Amino acid sequence: MQDERSFERSFVRYMKSIGAYITKGNSGASRGTPDRLICYKGKFIGVELKDHPNKPSELQLYHLEQIKKAGGIARVLYPDEFEEFKRSLDNE
Numbered sequence: 001m002q003d004e005r006s007f008e009r010s011f012v013r014y015m016k017s018i019g020a021y022i023t024k025g026n027s028g029a030s031r032g033t034p035d036r037l038i039c040y041k042g043k044f045i046g047v048e049l050k051d052h053p054n055k056p057s058e059l060q061l062y063h064l065e066q067i068k069k070a071g072g073i074a075r076v077l078y079p080d081e082f083e084e085f086k087r088s089l090d091n092e
Helices: 004-017 058-069 079-089
Strands: 021-024 035-038 041-048 073-078
Touching: 004 021, 004 035, 004 041, 004 079, 035 079, 041 058, 073 079
Parallel strands: 041 073
Antiparallel strands: 021 035, 035 041
């Protein structure tokens, strides 16, 4: 099982490999901003990366909800959901 840091490295490597623009969302930004902000095929995506048993904070959930309300894609992503996330990118 991957820890959160290792999972994040794998996630970033994959997103770059498919041509996505990806940046760290919470460095210097407002608290609660998703870990990674992505633009892929014209879609804005906010992803909060977690490992089990960690859960997102209320503030993180708030920011994810705001992204959804603005028409973006936002989610909490655990390592065991990564393969499903990859498949869903072209279907969102």
